[in-house]
Amino acid sequence: MSANTANHVELSDIFNEDEQRVNWHDETLWWIRAKRDKAAFKIPEWELLRDTASQIKNNVLSDLHNYLIEFETKAKSNGIIIHWAADAAEHNKIIYSLLLRKGVKQMVKSKSMLTEECHLNEYLASQGIEVIDSDLGERIVQLAEEPPSHIVLPCIHKKKEEIGEIFHKHLGTEAGMSDLQVLTETARIHLRETFLNRKLALTGVNFAIAETGEFVVCTNEGNADMGAHLAEIHIANMGIEKLVPNKKQLGVFLRLLTRSATGQPITTYSSHFKKPRKGQEVHIVLVDNGRSVQLGRADFRNSLKCIRCGACMYTCPVYRRSGGHSYHNAKSGPIGAILAPNLDMKKYADLPFACILCGSCTHVCPVKIDIHDQLYKWRQVIVKEGYADATKTVGMRLMNLVLSSPKMYRLAGKIGRWFIQYIPSAVNTKYNLWFKHREMPAPPKQPFRDWYKKRHCLI
Amino acid sequence: MSELVEPFFSKPLQLLNMVKDIQIMDLERPDECCGFGGTFCVAEEAVSAKMGKDRVDDHVKNGVEYITSADMSCLHMEGILKRRGSSVKVLHIAGILNT
Numbered sequence: 076m077s078a079n080t081a082n083h084v085e086l087s088d089i090f091n092e093d094e095q096r097v098n099w100h101d102e103t104l105w106w107i108r109a110k111r112d113k114a115a116f117k118i119p120e121w122e123l124l125r126d127t128a129s130q131i132k133n134n135v136l137s138d139l140h141n142y143l144i145e146f147e148t149k150a151k152s153n154g155i156i157i158h159w160a161a162d163a164a165e166h167n168k169i170i171y172s173l174l175l176r177k178g179v180k181q182m183v184k185s186k187s188m189l190t191e192e193c194h195l196n197e198y199l200a201s202q203g204i205e206v207i208d209s210d211l212g213e214r215i216v217q218l219a220e221e222p223p224s225h226i227v228l229p230c231i232h233k234k235k236e237e238i239g240e241i242f243h244k245h246l247g248t249e250a251g252m253s254d255l256q257v258l259t260e261t262a263r264i265h266l267r268e269t270f271l272n273r274k275l276a277l278t279g280v281n282f283a284i285a286e287t288g289e290f291v292v293c294t295n296e297g298n299a300d301m302g303a304h305l306a307e308i309h310i311a312n313m314g315i316e317k318l319v320p321n322k323k324q325l326g327v328f329l330r331l332l333t334r335s336a337t338g339q340p341i342t343t344y345s346s347h348f349k350k351p352r353k354g355q356e357v358h359i360v361l362v363d364n365g366r367s368v369q370l371g372r373a374d375f376r377n378s379l380k381c382i383r384c385g386a387c388m389y390t391c392p393v394y395r396r397s398g399g400h401s402y403h404n405a406k407s408g409p410i411g412a413i414l415a416p417n418l419d420m421k422k423y424a425d426l427p428f429a430c431i432l433c434g435s436c437t438h439v440c441p442v443k444i445d446i447h448d449q450l451y452k453w454r455q456v457i458v459k460e461g462y463a464d465a466t467k468t469v470g471m472r473l474m475n476l477v478l479s480s481p482k483m484y485r486l487a488g489k490i491g492r493w494f495i496q497y498i499p500s501a502v503n504t505k506y507n508l509w510f511k512h513r514e515m516p517a518p519p520k521q522p523f524r525d526w527y528k529k530r531h532c533l534i
Numbered sequence: 535m536s537e538l539v540e541p542f543f544s545k546p547l548q549l550l551n552m553v554k555d556i557q558i559m560d561l562e563r564p565d566e567c568c569g570f571g572g573t574f575c576v577a578e579e580a581v582s583a584k585m586g587k588d589r590v591d592d593h594v595k596n597g598v599e600y601i602t603s604a605d606m607s608c609l610h611m612e613g614i615l616k617r618r619g620s621s622v623k624v625l626h627i628a629g630i631l632n633t
Contacts, residue, residue: 084578091580101588105563112537121539390537392567396584429578431571431585438537467577508576512583513613 083429087397097396103231104389110338111386111439118330128327129443132380135318136370142285142318143361149288150359153350158360163193166362170195170277170310171202173358177308179204179275185292185299186210187279188226188383189312189362191405207269209298211262218245224399226406227336227385232398266298276302280313280359281382282328286321289349290359293332293342300346311348312360315367316379328382331441335384369417374452378413380442387436387446393429402426409436413449416457424462427453485524492518536565546604546627553630559596566592568603570610586614594622602627 091097115121135142147157160166166189174182182199184190184206196206196217208217212229216222218241223229230238239253248261278299283290290311292299303309319325333339351357370376388394388408399407404415404423412426427450436446457463477487494501495518503510536542550558569575569585576582590611593601601611601624612624 084580087578088580091584094584097584115537115539118539392569392585393578393581396581396588428574429581431567431569431574431582433567434535435537435567438535464577467573470573508579509613511579512617513586513610514616516609516613 081403082425083397083401083403084425086401086403087393087429090398090401091396099234100232100398101395104395107228107337107389108386108439111335111389112338114334114338114340118334124327124331125441125443128331128382128441129380131319131324131327132442133377135320136316136376136379139315139318139370142320143315146283146285146288146318147361149286151288153288154357155288155351156356156358158358160360160362160364162364163362166193166312166360166364167195167198169360170312171199171204173308173310174199174204174275177275179308181205181207181273182275182277183207183209183269183273183302183306184213184277185279185294185302186213186229187277187312188405189279189314190277191223192364193362207266207273209266209269209296209302210294211259211266211296211298214262214266215241218242222400222405224407225385225388226383232400266301270298270301270305273302274306275308275310276306277310277312278303280311280317281332282319282325283313283317283359284320284322284325285318287349289322289347291325291329291345291347293329293345295337295339295343297344300344303346303348304352307354308356308358309348309351310358310360312362315361315363316370316381328441332382332384335386335439335441365418369414372417375413375417375449377444378410378446378449380444381410381414382442384441386439386441390435390439391430392433392435393431397429402429409446409450410444413444413446413453416453420457420460421462424457425464427451427457428464428467485522488522492522546602549627549631550602553633556630559593559598561592561596563592568607568611570605570607575610582610583614586610590614590620590622594620598622600625600630602630 118124150157158169160169180203182204190196199206208214210229213223215230215233215238219233224232235255235258236253238258239248239251242248242258242261243250243252246261246265248257252258278292280290281293290313292311294300319328329341329345333342348357366379369379387410388399391409394408402408402411404411404426406414409430412429415423415426430447430450432447432451434447437444437448440446458468477483495515499515502515505511509515547558550556566589567585568589569582571582574582590601599622601622602608603611604627608624608626615622615624
């Protein structure tokens with residue numbers, strides 16, 4: 076199946092062929108949801124925190140232009156070099172030009188979903204640059220030549236035995252080794268060498284503070300710090316929406332981020348980068364890539380509040396049973412489904428429909444994005460633009476015909492009940508998708524309407 | 535809405551607690567979605583069926599004799615239970631409140 080025809084239905088069909096694995100995937104991710112719940116319930120003012128973070132982000136989005144200018148001015152006065160990239164291609168070119176200028180052929184990268192969005196690794200590889208992902212999960216999927224499946228836990232879809240195999244193939248561990256301590260030690264040694272040798276480090280940005288021009292990078296592994304402190308050039312890339320107005324407000328987000336992401340009170344490292352150290356260059360690349368378009372969509376601009384915690388993914392019952400890869404996008408799950416159609420409505424038309432609108436995502440979102448409302452609204456847009464599945468469009472039109480006319484509805488009910496009762500083989504076939512895993516509902520003795528009328532002496 | 539740090543409240547539960555001689559059992563995942571969804575039940579059939587299966591398993595595991603719901607999900611779960619020949623029955627909440 077080519078990437079162009081990838082859609083969630085087909086991919087999740089394949090994912091569900093191995094039921095044991097689906098159970099394992101579902102339970103693993105639910106376990107993180109349980110940890111998040113434990114952490115959130117320890118804070119009585121949790122809902123107030125969410126509301127505060129939401130309002131701060133609303134404020135940022137309402138005045139993004141000025142906050143960006145403030146940030147740029149402050150950062151420059153601190154000695155940081157600022158670059159602006161309108162889209163993914165420009166982002167990639169800017170980073171490549173910095174590498175070229177210094178004659179650097181190898182780069183170490185800490186986690187940045189933005190680089191996935193811009194397909195930086197592939198671009199740099201085509202230019203002969205070697206990129207090593209220093210986040211352990213990202214390194215594993217990099218060695219496995221797969222995209223990450225979750226924005227915070229990139230290789231959550233891999234069992235430790237599978238990781239052992241990858242390490243055996245690429246890092247020389249024993250075949251069949253799956254001891255966590257040994258695997259971690261191997262990864263440490265392998266990555267240490269990378270950190271010591273690479274002149275250029277790329278990190279993402281979790282939060283950028285407009286008031287002071289500094290940026291904050293949160294990691295559990297310290298890999299961003301390792302890379303940045305040992306490199307001569309530190310490039311930080313960020314989406315333009317990642318701003319926070321001032322330092323005092325950062326605390327609200329730091330309290331929410333990791334509790335939402337993994338159930339920890341905070342990441343091991345929350346590092347502030349403000350001024351380059353002597354002899355070091357620090358560059359920030361600010362990227363638009365469709366964000367300003369999304370900002371212009373009144374129904375969907377709230378999605379830009381996202382702080383990339385990943386909670387919406389592990390809480391989503393559909394995500395847990397279909398896996399990040401079935402969204403065929405680096406940003407998967409509920410947040411991916413409301414961000415991706417903005418970039419390419421045709422390619423990602425299937426995503427807002429991979430959802431039962433249960434609203435769990437909205438309830439866990441630390442910045443109160445109305446995710447399930449936006450999923451519903453995207454469906455309207457996608458259908459209007461003509462990207463809905465053809466079968467579904469016909470099916471919905473038929474349903475509309477039946478449901479908008481009481482006579483048609485009663486007739487359809489009568490026909491349906493007759494078939495189920497007298498010619499069940501007509502409906503109990505493999506062509507009836509309902510019938511694949513469920514029995515048809517038993518036809519009632521009489522329709523509810525007739526029962527109600529009789530009961531209330533209306534007949 | 536077990537995600538929210540708020541006092542627990544469920545209207546259907548409040549109503550059921552007013553019915554004599556029934557015992558409400560606790561589930562492992564109190565408000566996980568059953569996966570019916572509407573057209574989702576056939577549009578994303580694999581995931582829908584799996585969600586329904588898991589939801590039903592949660593009930594069966596916890597000694598439930600009757601599953602009830604306040605929407606059309608009862609059809610979906612009943613379909614799954616009947617397919618595996620289970621003795622667990624499904625009732626729409628209106629059916630219980632109407633007794």
